[in-house]
Each structure stands twice: as C-alpha cells, then as structure tokens.
Amino acid sequence: APCPRGWQYNTPDLMKINKLAVETCFWPLYEVIDGKYVVxxxxxxxxxxxxxxxxxxxxxxxxxxxxxxxxxxxxxxVDKRWEALLKLAGEE
Incomplete structure (x- = not known):
C-alpha cells in the first residue's frame, strides 16, 4: 500500500503516483488466471x-x-522485467 509519509509525496498526488507507476511499467497491471499470465x-x-x-x-x-x-x-x-512479463503472457 502507498505510504505518503514514507514515500515523501503529497497525499492528493496518490492517483498521479499510481498512474505513473503503471505508465512507466514500474508496477505493471497483470493477473495470473489458472496459471496463465494476462497483462x-x-x-x-x-x-x-x-x-x-x-x-x-x-x-x-x-x-x-x-x-x-x-x-x-x-x-x-524495469524494461527487463516488463519484457519477461510480456513473454510469460505470450505477448512478446
């Protein structure tokens, strides 16, 4: 969970931080369904x-x-992990 005090950002910026995490692939959005990776x-x-x-x-x-x-x-x-995730999902 995000921690504004520890991460040192203003609380109103939470959604901006989350969006940046996803848009940079630092935190990719994926799930594993029945052992299959889905981005x-x-x-x-x-x-x-x-x-x-x-x-x-x-x-x-x-x-x-x-x-x-x-x-x-x-x-x-981050790039290496993103490429590995795409490979796991069959989306090379």
Missing amino acids: NYKPKNKLPVAEFLKAQGRFKHLFRPGNEHMIEDVQNE
Missing part, C-alpha cells in the same frame, strides 16, 4: 521510469549529480 494494461506510450521516481522524495538521491547511472540501472531493470 491487463499495456501503456501506449511507456513513460521513462524517472517520471515515477522524481515524483517521490524517497528517490531524490537518485537525481543528484553523478547518480545518473542509478536511474539508468532502474530503467534497465
């Missing part, structure tokens, strides 16, 4: 994961000079 939502224009990260104070250290590689690492991991 419930595929973003038309997948946003960079940095959009989700910068909306929360808990990730502010990633945006300090010299930490660009950390954001790239997160993006690479």
